[in-house]
Amino acid sequence: MTQHFGQHFLQIPGPSTVPDRVLRAISMPVIDHRGPEFADLAQTVLTGIKRIFRTRHPVLIFPGSGTGAWESAVVNLLAAGDTVLTVETGHFASQWRALTQKWGIEADHIPGNWRNWADPEAIRARLAADTDHKIKAVMVVHNETSTGVVSPIKAIREAIDAEGHPALLLVDAISSLGALPYEHDGWGADVTITSSQKGLMLPPGLSFIALSPRAIEAAENGGSVRSYWDWREMLAFNKTGYFPYTPATNLLYGLREVIMLLEEEGLDNVFARLDRLAAATRAAVKAWNLEILCENEAAHSSVLTAVIMPEGHDSDAFRHHVLSKYNLSLGQGLGRVKGRVFRIGHLGQCNELTLMATLSGIEMGLRNLQIPHAQGGLQAAMSLL
Structure with missing residues (x-):
């Protein structure tokens, strides 16, 4: 060697690389995740992460990877037999599509050469042809980590709206949040997912799901059987600063420090x-x-x-x-x-x-x-x- x-x-x-300040924050003593000190920490990070997503709506934090965040979006919103529209921009777009298909969900797929973005006009054409509105969601990777290609999320939302199509917009921002401009509310995303180890400069272990009111409503009325990834349970517990099961407490200390770092620099x-x-x-x-x-x-x-x-x-x-x-x-x-x-x-x-x-x-x-x-x-x- x-x-x-x-x-x-x-x-x-x-x-x-994890900044030294964040590593020191993570090394804090473990605390009672049912006690008042933890509730204060949770409320701080649950509020602060909204500012990073640039949203007024709930952001859920799960112990898990980006793949877990993908699955959370699928099981809360979709069921076997539903159809989604996916766009091939690289390896991770292809992996998200494959995960979706494992749940029995049909993927209407727009192929790509891995060298260009998800084309809003191609998405608009597919939605225009979907006169029965079978497509429940459009799934796009914002920053395709395998290729270095960024897709225009705002323009894709505008293409969906131009057709008057009711499809939800699900965005993978796993490698872009905290590193590239992103506007969950302003760009009209219904679900934006990310994880801790990219622009948020934390070790792997946290996944994040930003929601729109439409997504919350859709999860109440549809989706698949779910337990660990159930948004409804997480939303209910988060209102009081707690989680339905043991959270990654020390990573949340690190997250608090990351939010401060990002906002100190701007x-x-x-x-x-x-x-x-x-x-x-x-x-x-x-x-x-x-x-x-x-x-x-x-x-x-x-x-x-x-x-x-x-x-x-x-x-x-x-x-x-x-x-x-x-x-x-x-x-x-x-x-x-x-x-x-x-x-x-x-x-x-x-x-x-x-x-x-x-x-x-x-x-x-x-x-x-x-x-x-x-x-x-x-x-x-x-x-x-």
């Missing part, structure tokens, strides 16, 4: 910082004469940049090399782009020097393995910054 010294550069697109300032880092990364990749997976300039993500390896070179071998030699972790290619793509994460507490160190490790790795590339990537990024 390679012996490493110094800082490990965790530059995957989540889990992201969400708009966070987004601007990550925009700059993403632009610098793309400048470096283009200067290296490598190809970015996302081919739509308007859809580039500020969470990550997915880079296509030159023909004949394996991205996993490259990732293994920079990890073993420079203690730098890059994201792997998933699904159909496995072995063809590596992903550079620039989210969370990443700053200019962190990014420049990351790009240095990448450029040294390209040289070491004699992967075809041009010189000047570091200088291009530095000039932009």
